[in-house]
Amino acid sequence: MNRNIRTIVAAATFILMIAALFMVFDYAPTEADQGIVQRIFYFHVPCAWVAFASFGIAALSGILYLWLGDRIWDDLEYAAAETGMVFCTLVLVTGSLWAKPIWGTWWTWDSRLTTTFILWLMYGGYMMMRASADDTAQTARFGAVIAIVAAADVPVVIASVRLWRTIHPAVIVTKEGGHGLEDPRMVAALLVSLAAFTALYGWLLMLRFAQLRARTRLGALAREIALAYAAAGDD
Amino acid sequence: MSAPVVETHKLSMLYGQSPVLREIDFKLLPGYGAFVIGGNGAGKSTLLRILAGMAAPTAGGALIFGRDTRRMSARYRRRIGMMAHQSFLYPNLTARENLEFYAALYGLPEPRVSAETWLDKVGMAQFADARVRAVSRGMEQRLSAARALIADPLLVLLDEPFASLDSDGAAIMARLIREALDRGASVVAAMHGVPAIAGTDFQVFELARGHLGPFTPKEEETTAWTGARIRSLLHR
């Protein structure tokens, strides 16, 4: 069943990616003053948005886990946090790649960059905690708590360009309001690659989630067996 | 007859894969006492921790006053008094301060007064102002008992109450148990084959290989602590 869904999503990802590549490198016009580098934009931004969404999902499923106590939510939370981590890393990488030619440095302590880095750190901490503790209900609760609190930074990252003096552009919604993408084809390209990355994300998430589910079920089964033996009376 | 205070259904506990408690079905009525006898590692403390809501069973469940131990609200926790291996006392506070503190947390009207009375009850009045860090082990045990009983709980859980108490201490402890029962409270106490207590309002259970069964006093069990057996061993 959900294996089929996965294959479908995988196929969709593939097609959309092809489409996105075409749109980004052929269809969309080269930006006037930045030149070819600007095309990173079409990967950079979707990655960021996907990362945000993922962390959001993590936080929500964290809440659900604490509320309902069903391990499925914990698995979803863990999967989402990890996958989000992947895309957040991509944002940092693509951003740095972009920054070098444009700003002449890989990294600067601009507020947008900083807050993004922080976001990345927090979920790094989350994963460290999960790695260092063994897989118990307690660890799951801890994870949920961290995931929920950490999500608080996402809006800050989004707002950072507006809140603080920054060299990091705000195009989609400019400080004056209204978007600053001059050419409609750019918008199209952005939307397509956004769709592509969303599909990719969905696919990865499903994979990881399924894996974690399997692990949890395995654990549950092992417990079942042990309990059965216990009931039978031999160790 | 009144509703049971403690009621477990197929209560099972695993640590990792190794079973400690196996489908224990156990019931305790108000005003009755249960002594759980078992060897080292039998699972007595684990059982008590579960009943106190300090640990969640792997399977099955335990009801305290009809409420599942996994989600006990403050109202239910209020009625339980647990004396564990650890004393839960702050080493850097004095005996009195510790009891006062817990009395306050249990919402007693007069923390100071009840602290005093309980210091008397356990024969520690004289050491009321000694830091817990500086009292002897047996004294700490007595204070730990006072801490557990200070709020007149309706369910008293005692893990090795007689451990490292001298004869007076043991007498006091026994009296406290008696009082609790007379108050209408129920008592579950974990011990090592001692004491073999008769009496209609006591059930004595044996916890072995994860099963809780009726206790069949074997001679060397009941007299384990008396000179007799140990002498024979020392002079085999």
Add this chain to the structure above:
Amino acid sequence: MSAPVVETHKLSMLYGQSPVLREIDFKLLPGYGAFVIGGNGAGKSTLLRILAGMAAPTAGGALIFGRDTRRMSARYRRRIGMMAHQSFLYPNLTARENLEFYAALYGLPEPRVSAETWLDKVGMAQFADARVRAVSRGMEQRLSAARALIADPLLVLLDEPFASLDSDGAAIMARLIREALDRGASVVAAMHGVPAIAGTDFQVFELARGHLGPFTPKEEETTAWTGARIRSLLHR
């Protein structure tokens, strides 16, 4: 006759102003055992701590192998095995790792081997790889005994060795004491009126009001732990 292993001269200990030990004169010969019986707060642990060199007496002094406990060099500490209220075991190390560690520190040739043998001796082989944090109290007590005895000390100091042990554990403990004595080691053990041990190679002392005197078994003392007395108390 051979030189005494333990010899105290007017040994006195004050905590603040309150005297715990008063001019204790006490002598113990190689291969002999002494049981120090006393109530809670009598000063047993304090006495043992002094003999182990963990605490300095306020007045008077104690000689171990003719050496003042205040300045015992490694050579002398090597010969002493102390089992205190605290187990001295690292909660995050396994039972085996703990014993191995101490074996190494006591300079035993084969730490791993002696750890194994002692795990067997105290019946903990099965839990060799369990973190000490995760073993039951009685098990920790057994490990603590193994830790104290692993280096075959010539002077064995045991503080409530039988506390929170089940009957098997008590039997093991008694056997270990016996072995130590047979080895020619001397044993000082602190307890609460139990066990009343006869035998030529045992002296039983009573520590009360800071004085160490010969022990006169009173009925309720020796049977404090048996059902008899507690039953009577529970049913008065």
Add this chain to the structure above:
Amino acid sequence: MSPFAAVLRKDLRLELRGGNSTLSLVALSLMVMAVMVFTQAEAKSHDAESAAAAIWIAMVFSGVIGATRVLTAERENGCIRGLLLCPIDPAGLYAAKLCAAFIFMAIAEAAAMLMMVLFFNLDFGVPLLRTAPILMLGALGFAAAATLLAAISSRTRAGDMILPILAVPIYVPALIAGVRATAAALGGAPMGAIAQWLKIMVAFDILLVTAGCLLFEYAARED
């Protein structure tokens, strides 16, 4: 006496008993100050910015250690278990712990400010007064985050070290705002100018405190 009061009173009492946390927090911030100053000995004049930086660094570190302290105090003899057995709601417990941590930090902060004035030879006066509320807001928010997460870190095997990794990033947005505000205030900017920063900090404080009250139960529970 309410549970909250009881716990708080107990913590403060333990503190006075020689817990010395506050003192050592002061000492820690002293070290930070020293480092900050001596690195820039003749380099450049100690301006408002570096002063602000110094004091906030001091705060973060004292916060991390303070919060850890408040919760490790409960570990001896398994006292935290004893607390959780009591019929008190976790939120109250959290509030008490938060208060204790905040008080420790606040004192440390006060000391740090004094040192700052001396080290960076600023002059006492209105600007300095303006920084006080900023720092208190900062301390509160950080205490809130650190206390909640310390409940976790004090029981994961990674131990004390995982706390800063979790607590600091969560707090950084407010931290940045705070530093900017402090710098501005020290620079003599009027209250209005720093209002926007204060807004951010207040928002964060509210967020973190509520989160703490709601989540502490799950962070502290034993099973």
Add this chain to the structure above:
Amino acid sequence: MSPFAAVLRKDLRLELRGGNSTLSLVALSLMVMAVMVFTQAEAKSHDAESAAAAIWIAMVFSGVIGATRVLTAERENGCIRGLLLCPIDPAGLYAAKLCAAFIFMAIAEAAAMLMMVLFFNLDFGVPLLRTAPILMLGALGFAAAATLLAAISSRTRAGDMILPILAVPIYVPALIAGVRATAAALGGAPMGAIAQWLKIMVAFDILLVTAGCLLFEYAARED
């Protein structure tokens, strides 16, 4: 196996048991760096001075935590007493503890160096190499002091928290020297220029280590 080796091995084992501790050390110094940078984000260009400041603060912090961990590990179940009962001379014990703390700090330092390079976008090269010995000297001295003091404080009622108080006055001179030296080295000063600072540090290290070996017995003994 010598007692020294046994104790050290045990400490490292416990440390690793603690769950990827090295990783969290890296993260720890990363935090310090981050805080430094954020707080100074727009204050000034990130020059040698602030880099030096950052790395030394990282050191102080990791040092305090490290040394404390090494000795608080001995407090549970009164293990320290068990150790002192063993026929090992306290100097050996101290050496082992010192080693553990030093390793702990050295790892943190190495990580911090890396971070520093990235964060303050310095370029790898001779100046950077020059700082390595300075930092190691610093770490050694601090570990020596902190371990000794942690031995005292881990038994005082203050518990671990008293450590910084004691560590400050003792260590500050070496701290200053180290900070200046690092700043100079990063500034590209030749080895000769920083020699004077190094001398001070070496002197301090020798002093502290010997003091530790001699005094540890009294610091740790019970009665």
